[in-house]
Amino acid sequence: MISSLPRETIISIVLFAVVWQIMSYLAPSLGIPAFAIPGLGRIAESLTKITPLDVAVTLGRVLLSLVVSFVIGLLVAVLMYLSGSVEKYLRPMVRILMAVPVVSWILFAVLWFKGVEFRIVFVLVVVCAPVFTVDALDNMREVSRDLKQMIRSFRPTPLQFFHKLMLPAITPGIITSWKITLSLAIRVVTIAELVGAVTGIGHQLSVAQELFSVADVFAWTLVLVILLFLLEALLVQLETRVLRWRA
Amino acid sequence: MSGLSAPIEISGLSKVFRQTTSGQSIVAIDQLTLRIDPGELVAIVGKTGCGKSTLFDLLIGLEHPTAGSITIGTKTPYDDFNAFRGKIATIFQQDRLFPWRSALDNVKLPLELIGIAEDVQQERAMSWLKRLGLEKFANAYPRELSGGMRQRVAIARAFAVQPEILLADESFSALDEVTANELRKTFVELAREFKSTAILITHQLEEAMAVGDRIVVFGKSATLLADIRMMDWDRADYPLLREGIQNTLQANAPDPRLRR
Incomplete structure (x- = not known):
């Protein structure tokens, strides 16, 4: 995977590591506590202590929530597309949901629900589903009028209309939506896990903060970033495969 | 394939569109009456904006008339939309293929x-x-x-x-002349072979004459200016026929030479 990275990317990562290491050496002489900027060796040590179970739990929460968000978001978008009145009522609600800060949702979740898992999924869904709705609706609106007229001339059932035309036509937009929400979900899940969760990367970050271990925070953050890049790479592969007709 | 058993009866058909911005009414089709028999190959020719494509949408069943009706047997393509599933097929100006x-x-x-x-x-x-x-x-x-x-x-x-009914809207006009001629020939051969009732809508007179057994000439708001059966004309008379239709289209009034 590293060999496929552009030279400039590798250089910039190496440069960052070198600057970090130099700062780590210089920190005490600058009056900064040594633990605040741990050396690369200390971070590597923390990386060896990463617990795969926490990574798997966070990944599971993200994927489950994204699937649920996608299904809800798409269904709402279809309803809004089919009915102008439904759209008039739902659009302001979707806009309001999108405007509420993530922290507020986390507080609401803590106040409203007892189950930790439900709280996390709730926060992720309430943040990601509106993104899927808005994107899917916009994409459905942009489907060529000519193609709609063509398929309608063959008299499809409403289900066939969506299955044969709308879904394939909005697939490129849906994949873009997944890329956006994936990055959003990874960031949101970490914050959601900070509150009350006893597993997951967010929880481990919270533990590292309590222990004043910057090396652990760095290591877990690195894992999150790598996880996001891996998931994005998988999405890109899927995109290449599904959208090969565009080539 | 048996082909269409009932004629397409267009009776007193009108379609009026109201512009959303100005509120003005546009009469796309005004009291059109026309009968197309099963297996006929009809070319409808008219200037751009004369209501040909509106008629096309009504025949497909995607629009409802403001007045009058289109009936095929006992059914209408717009009210009995699903009754014509698999019976009506269309070829548009652009191919409209699904790119995926x-x-x-x-x-x-x-x-x-x-x-x-x-x-x-x-x-x-x-x-x-x-x-x-x-x-x-x-x-x-x-x-x-x-x-x-x-x-x-x-x-x-x-x-x-x-399909029992084949509707083609300017289907060959976006192609180069050689390809268009080739495809027109294919279209006519297939329509004849499968006994489809075929309606070709075009603004090109040459195309209408190359394809239609019958040429229907539309004036403004789909006013019926001429309805010509090609079999009534000898091939030697075609230049006269062409001139007659051209005059009709230009003057928006029937040319007396077209009466047979």
Whole structure:
């Protein structure tokens, strides 16, 4: 995977590591506590202590929530597309949901629900589903009028209309939506896990903060970033495969 | 295929559009009455904006008339929309192929919609591509095909359902002359072979004369200016006929030479 990275990317990562290491050496002489900027060796040590179970739990929460968000978001978008009145009522609600800060949702979740898992999924869904709705609706609106007229001339059932035309036509937009929400979900899940969760990367970050271990925070953050890049790479592969007709 | 058993009866048909911005009414079709018999190959010719495409949308069933009716047997294509599933097929000016489907899968589309078995779909779609000389391009995506090839796929898609009524709207006017002539010939041959009632809408007089057994000339708001059966004219008289239709179109009034 590293060999496929552009030279400039590798250089910039190496440069960052070198600057970090130099700062780590210089920190005490600058009056900064040594633990605040741990050396690369200390971070590597923390990386060896990463617990795969926490990574798997966070990944599971993200994927489950994204699937649920996608299904809800798409269904709402279809309803809004089919009915102008439904759209008039739902659009302001979707806009309001999108405007509420993530922290507020986390507080609401803590106040409203007892189950930790439900709280996390709730926060992720309430943040990601509106993104899927808005994107899917916009994409459905942009489907060529000519193609709609063509398929309608063959008299499809409403289900066939969506299955044969709308879904394939909005697939490129849906994949873009997944890329956006994936990055959003990874960031949101970490914050959601900070509150009350006893597993997951967010929880481990919270533990590292309590222990004043910057090396652990760095290591877990690195894992999150790598996880996001891996998931994005998988999405890109899927995109290449599904959208090969565009080539 | 048996072909259409009942004529297409257009009676006192009017379609008025109201402009949303100005609130003005536009009369696209004004009291049109026309009968098209089963198996006829009719070319409707008229200037741009004369209401031809509105008639096309009404015949497909995507629009409702403001007044009057179109009946085929006892049914109308707009009120009894689903009754015509698999019976009406269309060929548009642009090929309107799904870019995410291969040529073969595009031809299969209407067969999927009418619920034909998968193996029959495959066989029938492939035989249509063969018939139109595209068997080597069955797996090609539309972007990999030329304009003429894409329009051939669109023709194959329309005929694949073995429609009783075939509607073509300016279907060959976006192509180069050689390809357009070739496809017009194919269109006529297939419509005759399958006894489809075919209606070609065009603004090109040459095209109407090349395709139609009958030429219907529309004036403004689809006013019927002339209804000519080609069999009433000898080939030697065609220049006179062409001139007569041209004069009719230009003056928006019937040319007396067209009366037979």
